[in-house]
Amino acid sequence: MITLISSDKRKFHVLEEVANQSLTIRDVIEDRRGRRRADRIILVTNINSKIPEKVIVYWLRHFLMPEEIAHASMSHKKAEKLKKWEAKFFDTDIDTLNDLILAADSLDIPSLFDGACEKVSDILKNRSAEEVGEISKIENEFTHEEEEEEIPSENAWVWRNEFA
Amino acid sequence: MANWSDLSCDAIEHIMGFLSLPDRHRFSAVCQNWRRVAKYNNCSPVEQLPWLMMREDASIKKRKFYRLTEKRHYHIDIPELQNMRWIGSSFGWLFIVDRKFIPHLFNPFTRECFELPVFPRFEEEMQHEGLVKAILSHDPSKTHDFTVLLLYYINITRMAFWRPGENTWSCIPCNDYVSDAIFFRGNFYLACTEHLFVLSDVEANLRRDRLKSVATDK
Numbered sequence: 001m002i003t004l005i006s007s008d009k010r011k012f013h014v015l016e017e018v019a020n021q022s023l024t025i026r027d028v029i030e031d032r033r034g035r036r037r038a039d040r041i042i043l044v045t046n047i048n049s050k051i052p053e054k055v056i057v058y059w060l061r062h063f064l065m066p067e068e069i070a071h072a073s074m075s076h077k078k079a080e081k082l083k084k085w086e087a088k089f090f091d092t093d094i095d096t097l098n099d100l101i102l103a104a105d106s107l108d109i110p111s112l113f114d115g116a117c118e119k120v121s122d123i124l125k126n127r128s129a130e131e132v133g134e135i136s137k138i139e140n141e142f143t144h145e146e147e148e149e150e151i152p153s154e155n156a157w158v159w160r161n162e163f164a
Numbered sequence: 165m166a167n168w169s170d171l172s173c174d175a176i177e178h179i180m181g182f183l184s185l186p187d188r189h190r191f192s193a194v195c196q197n198w199r200r201v202a203k204y205n206n207c208s209p210v211e212q213l214p215w216l217m218m219r220e221d222a223s224i225k226k227r228k229f230y231r232l233t234e235k236r237h238y239h240i241d242i243p244e245l246q247n248m249r250w251i252g253s254s255f256g257w258l259f260i261v262d263r264k265f266i267p268h269l270f271n272p273f274t275r276e277c278f279e280l281p282v283f284p285r286f287e288e289e290m291q292h293e294g295l296v297k298a299i300l301s302h303d304p305s306k307t308h309d310f311t312v313l314l315l316y317y318i319n320i321t322r323m324a325f326w327r328p329g330e331n332t333w334s335c336i337p338c339n340d341y342v343s344d345a346i347f348f349r350g351n352f353y354l355a356c357t358e359h360l361f362v363l364s365d366v367e368a369n370l371r372r373d374r375l376k377s378v379a380t381d382k
Contacts, residue, residue: 098168098170098171101171101175102170102171102175105172105174105175113175113178114178117175117178117179117181117182118182120179121179121180121181121182121183121187122182124179124183124187124191125183125184125187126187126234127187127190128190129190129191129193129194132190132191132194133194133195136168136194137168138168138169138194138195138198139195140193140194140195140196141195141196142195142196151192151193151199154189155189156241157226157238157239157240157241158186158189158190158238
């Protein structure tokens with residue numbers, strides 16, 4: 001059993017075989033093999049407890065249907081079912097998706113990383129830079145020159161609505 | 165709660181990989197970090213439906229493109245396309261011919277351009293109108309192992325191939341009228357008057373008799 005501790009000090013116990021889907025955790029376990037039980041505790045410092053919960057739900061779903069099997073011999077019906085499940089799983093607010101990307105990035109879970117990134121791109125599609133800025137609450141920090149001259153002129157054709 | 169600006173460059177690049185070209189440019193105007201990633205991430209963007217490229221708009225000297233997904237026009241300034249004749253496109257690359265009749269492959273997204281060898285026997289007989297179609301087997305942005313197939317017309321339709329590293333075009337004689345060609349799953353297919361031909365291995369098929377008929381029209 002592996003214990004994950006989130007930044008708000010909540011503990012999550014997960015079967016090693018399940019947590020192995022994180023390549024980072026797998027490497028850590030491999031490194032610490034044969035050592036004390038206390039070493040099987042992994043701190044997930046940059047994310048709150050909501051995220052490990054989601055990550056574990058994702059792991060469990062995929063543990064029941066490992067990727068290799070999923071691609072090689074999964075029936076069409078099962079594949080559709082998994083697709084539907086994933087669509088529902090990623091149908092969440094953009095901040096949670098952002099946290100999922102961060103978690104998938106640091107824990108090295110490629111399929112989760114891929115799915116969350118794709119969902120974010122879906123949300124950002126066909127929006128202006130201002131809208132994306134509002135959604136993501138990012139300050140652009142551009143200099144006056146960049147904002148007024150460089151950016152509008154770089155790919156002028158894109159900005160027909162925004163600048164021209 | 166994590167901050168959006170905490171996303172790694174890998175993550176931003178990955179998100180960008182799912183975006184179309186206009187979205188990618190808009191995305192790059194969100195903040196410094198995203199702009200940096202967009203600038204150094206030059207691969208061809210994803211696009212489900214092809215864009216329709218139209219003639220140059222003479223009054224503003226810009227090419228007009230139509231994007232089906234948004235159902236709108238874009239006027240794009242691409243100086244490289246001025247005075248060029250356009251013969252075909254594959255994987256976002258354009259096959260263009262300049263006034264001196266020299267063919268080029270040009271990628272309007274990344275602005276990469278490279279010159280191809282002069283056409284076979286072009287000086288004596290070939291004319292701009294004789295160029296029918298050019299297609300690529302693979303995306304030159306992703307591999308150097310690709311083939312260009314050119315259909316041209318001098319009295320009858322002719323075919324020529326070129327691959328990176330070769331100094332000349334290789335011609336394939338064809339006694340039939342070839343009206344179209346496509347590349348699909350490793351093979352070139354040619355639509356002729358009476359047959360659909362498959363060219364499975366270009367080099368092995370340089371002789372006409374190796375052309376295999378895969379279907380016959382009634």
